[in-house]
Amino acid sequence: MNSLSFFKPEFFWALFVLGAIILIHFLKRPRTRNLKFSTLRFFQSQAMKSFKARRLRSILQLIVRCALAALIIALFARPFDKNNPLSMINDPQASIFVWIDPTPSMEMRTAEKSGGEIAAEVADSLRRRLPVTSKFYLYDHAVKEFLPSVDETVRFSSRHGDPDPASAIRKLKTDGAERKVLLLLSDFQGNTGAVFDSILKDLPDDIMAVCVPVLQNKLWNYSISDARQIPGQNAVSVKVYARGKALQGGKIYAVIDNMRTARIEVSLAEDDSTEVRIPLGSSSRLNGGEVILETPDPLSFDNRTFFAPGQSSSSRVLIVGDWNENQVIAAALKVSGGSMWDEIIMKNELELIYDDLDSADLVIINSFKRPSRALDAFAVSHTRIKAVIISLAVQEEIQNWSSVLLSKVFASASGKLSSFRPDTPVPMVLTDTISELWRGFPSIKSEEVAVYGFCKGIPGDVLLRFGGGTPAVSALTDKAGRKWVISATPLGITNENNLCETGFFVPFIDRLARYAVSGFLDNKQVWIAGDAVRNPFYGEGTSALIINSDGERKNILQNQPFIKIDKPGIYKMVPSGKPSWNFAVNADPHESQIISSLSNQDNEKVLIVKKDHLLSSADSSSGFWYLPWALLCLLLLAEILLWTGKESGVAKRSSE
Numbered sequence: 098m099n100s101l102s103f104f105k106p107e108f109f110w111a112l113f114v115l116g117a118i119i120l121i122h123f124l125k126r127p128r129t130r131n132l133k134f135s136t137l138r139f140f141q142s143q144a145m146k147s148f149k150a151r152r153l154r155s156i157l158q159l160i161v162r163c164a165l166a167a168l169i170i171a172l173f174a175r176p177f178d179k180n181n182p183l184s185m186i187n188d189p190q191a192s193i194f195v196w197i198d199p200t201p202s203m204e205m206r207t208a209e210k211s212g213g214e215i216a217a218e219v220a221d222s223l224r225r226r227l228p229v230t231s232k233f234y235l236y237d238h239a240v241k242e243f244l245p246s247v248d249e250t251v252r253f254s255s256r257h258g259d260p261d262p263a264s265a266i267r268k269l270k271t272d273g274a275e276r277k278v279l280l281l282l283s284d285f286q287g288n289t290g291a292v293f294d295s296i297l298k299d300l301p302d303d304i305m306a307v308c309v310p311v312l313q314n315k316l317w318n319y320s321i322s323d324a325r326q327i328p329g330q331n332a333v334s335v336k337v338y339a340r341g342k343a344l345q346g347g348k349i350y351a352v353i354d355n356m357r358t359a360r361i362e363v364s365l366a367e368d369d370s371t372e373v374r375i376p377l378g379s380s381s382r383l384n385g386g387e388v389i390l391e392t393p394d395p396l397s398f399d400n401r402t403f404f405a406p407g408q409s410s411s412s413r414v415l416i417v418g419d420w421n422e423n424q425v426i427a428a429a430l431k432v433s434g435g436s437m438w439d440e441i442i443m444k445n446e447l448e449l450i451y452d453d454l455d456s457a458d459l460v461i462i463n464s465f466k467r468p469s470r471a472l473d474a475f476a477v478s479h480t481r482i483k484a485v486i487i488s489l490a491v492q493e494e495i496q497n498w499s500s501v502l503l504s505k506v507f508a509s510a511s512g513k514l515s516s517f518r519p520d521t522p523v524p525m526v527l528t529d530t531i532s533e534l535w536r537g538f539p540s541i542k543s544e545e546v547a548v549y550g551f552c553k554g555i556p557g558d559v560l561l562r563f564g565g566g567t568p569a570v571s572a573l574t575d576k577a578g579r580k581w582v583i584s585a586t587p588l589g590i591t592n593e594n595n596l597c598e599t600g601f602f603v604p605f606i607d608r609l610a611r612y613a614v615s616g617f618l619d620n621k622q623v624w625i626a627g628d629a630v631r632n633p634f635y636g637e638g639t640s641a642l643i644i645n646s647d648g649e650r651k652n653i654l655q656n657q658p659f660i661k662i663d664k665p666g667i668y669k670m671v672p673s674g675k676p677s678w679n680f681a682v683n684a685d686p687h688e689s690q691i692i693s694s695l696s697n698q699d700n701e702k703v704l705i706v707k708k709d710h711l712l713s714s715a716d717s718s719s720g721f722w723y724l725p726w727a728l729l730c731l732l733l734l735a736e737i738l739l740w741t742g743k744e745s746g747v748a749k750r751s752s753e
Contacts, residue, residue, distance in 0.1 A: 223715055
């Protein structure tokens, strides 16, 4: 397969010049006159041979001149080897966009240099090797823009939080440059590599991506995380990890109110972990502090972690659907939930906005009667710590809308739902009466419940069945980590069952709601530096201050839905008119795992290369690039020889 291609193929329109060369060649040919001779015996035989040689030389001159013109045009068109995508970097008209990973794992040091410093050096070296007409842009993570690089030296600065490479890709899609090369310099650790795997699959045709891992050697790292106070004890526990290398004689201790506890020695085998308990002393106040691991380590940011009591997250329920049908659901939650549910809100589809869904801990969607943009947006979002209970119905429109909504979240739900009305009403059948979900129910089968219509084909793990064995309630988790509980029959006032008229209804709704929020509602809010966290007072009209451990105001909360804190540490939340509390913000533990998650892309526009290979390709010194110039020299030499041969022939004829 031919690997030759051209950066500027439009220059080949100039090949029409070859027609002019051929025309001039034939116009300048010497004209012949026909003379009549009675005999040719007085002509030497060499004369005919000389004529044939001149004609051959003339043809060769025409071929050489056409080849010269075509080769010059091809050089203007900039040939390159299309089997080597790195040739694109040498295009004088290309725009090079450099994205340097700013995550904390890039601080890992090898040979006295961190990954971020190596990435900055590669960017600098590449810029010096590029043609002077190339455009060089560097991504600024603060403004989320590619900016022309004017500084002589690229400097690396790490930051906590999502590096958001998707924003960089979106900027490139809107950029007007004709030929774009995206250079990604990263260690591809933690979540970063997985993100690249997803976004690089859909690159536009005018963008080529080059992934350059900046850390190639065998890596190792020690880290601590998940520090927490032990309930009922004046002590704190912390997890210690030894990744890639055994930990020998590490020292670990806690610091509270500038007071240091006694050091505890810890040793671990390679790729092992353990939990360490640190006594705090009887006089220690448990308002929060930090745990520190002392040991030589190429990556030091994760040798410190913070802990604080924090506050349990609020419990807000949003019920979506017809108010008249759903009021029994709200009543059941109020009766059974006690103080578990701080607020229960009911809205129909027309009133619903995205913020209502995003600010709720539990969303109950009961046989909604019309499509909703807010629900569609919520289904495809990646909002964390949410639980959803959705009930279906046999009516065709409701079933279709429910199916479309579920298919946006779960591909397995697409096109599998169907309506069913049994000949005789069917009861509800529990899976058991001893598990936490159904413990306390008097019997597995509820004879008082009668279901007249339901949907078949609901996805997920079965929690409850109808009398014939068909799944009645199932549960599954989406990609964002949200738990979905699906009921095959409506949960409110309906003609499709008599649930709300039975004693089964209140404990049934209570257990489903508690099961949906289990695993997150009773836990403390987790704060990760640089990540957006839901404002616990959003929608309440409460303002609050966030103060760091030095007493400086870091944030003033008014009515924004999310909070983002950039640095790890101990902070204090001071809400207006409410008690304050301390909370800990820590670095993302995924940044400590030193496992590259970048897979080999099956995409001709995505290339994974080492940094040395990248820089050598940018030197424009390959034999492929010199080949056309060598051919040009040979053609010029041939033209000179043909002219010399012509003049020699003329001189020879003159002497004769």
